[in-house]
Amino acid sequence: MQVAVVTGPGAVELRDEPRPRPGPEDVLIEVGTCGLCTMERRLYAGTKPIYPVAPGHEAAGRVVEAGEAVASLPGAPQVGDLVTMDLLTRCGPCHMCRRGRSALCKRPQGGTLSDGTISMGAGLAEVVRVAAAQTYGVGEIPVEHAAMGEPVACVVHSVRLSGFRSGDRVAVIGAGYMGRLHLALCRAWGAASVGLIDVSDQRRDEAAEAGAARVADPADVAGWQADHDVVFVTAGTPGAVELAMDLCDDAGAVILYGAFPKDIMASVGADRIHHHELSIIGVFSQEPEDWRTAAGLLQSGALAADLDRLVTARYQLADVADALALAVEQPVYRVMVG
Ligand SMILES: [Zn+2]
Ligand SMILES: [Zn+2]
Helix, strand or coil: CEEEEEEECCEEEEEECCCCCCCCCEEEEEEEEEECCHHHHHHHHCCCCCCCEEECCEEEEEEEEECCCHHHCCCCCCCCCEEEECCCCCCCCCHHHHCCCHHHCCCCCCEECCCCCEEEECCCECEEEEEHHHEEECCCCCHHHHCCHHHHHHHHHHHHHHCCCCCCEEEEECCCHHHHHHHHHHHHCCCCEEEEECCCHHHHHHHHHCCCCEEECHHHCCCCCCCEEEEEECCCCCCHHHHHHHHEEEEEEEEECCCCCCCCCCCCCHHHHHHHCCEEEECCCCCHHHHHHHHHHHHHCCCHHHHHHCEEEEECHHHHHHHHHHHHHCCCCEEEEC
16 A cells, blocks of 8 residues: 655655554544644655655544454444544553543654654555544545544644633634634634734625725734633744733633643733733643544534635545655645545
8 A cells, every 4th residue: 555755845645554553442543644744744845854754633534444443442433433532642550641631642653654654643544444443424525625634633722721611702813724613613602702923804794805904914903902712822933922922801811732842931910910800721632531522513513604604625545755845835624635
């Protein structure tokens, strides 16, 4: 079977890999499609130079083979089911896993292909092997939506840890793919309003079309009040934390979702946090309960119209180089491969 391997900046090839055999509690998934996330873009652009590497962690497809014990696992998808899949390693015994915070599992992530090539999901492939416990049935929905299981689970995690409740007034800094998923989820869960802030005219227009109550350039939010209950920062830029704090009403929470350059510091008033009961919460990745919620959301169709808008393009696996080039060179939401 074929798997895409990034061998250097701007270089990707399809390699032949032995078809994996499922262990007793594993399933084999015939990949329907796989989204290109920031990780894939950085590997291909050369800003994360780890080579050779088999990326692709936003994959979905059908179960084509199941290990002998899968039929007796309650709730496990069976042959023929369309699933979204969690390709992270969660070791189980480390302190964070036992504490229910497996997004922060201490075990090094990733595996290897048969020739020792590092795997970071290896979902840009014809077939993937994964533990049945890490697959989630989504019913019969478009496979592009199913392949958004991982990012939707990340956003479920973000909104869950934020303390968001229906009726809350929300702002999102950054109207890229992740900002738009926050918009979609908060609207679906009953936000009173969701405002989006982005530097791009086009992204602001598209966010408004997708249901943002209002949009603004970060340099021009003077008309916005400190009247938000939750502010999600999905674009880690200088000044974003301070801006988010300024948008918070009493008891507001600032959620740091997007990655920041390592050298960015933020300056916040400690007394303001105390007197106004403000919170700053970091969120990273996702956990099994977020996956279950994400799979339920996908199956329900509650986000279907939003997800349709976020599929920028779809390519065959043979054209993975064109897909990666598009994702690196253009502002995109999600480019799908497979
Ligand atoms: Zn991702
Ligand atoms: Zn662990």
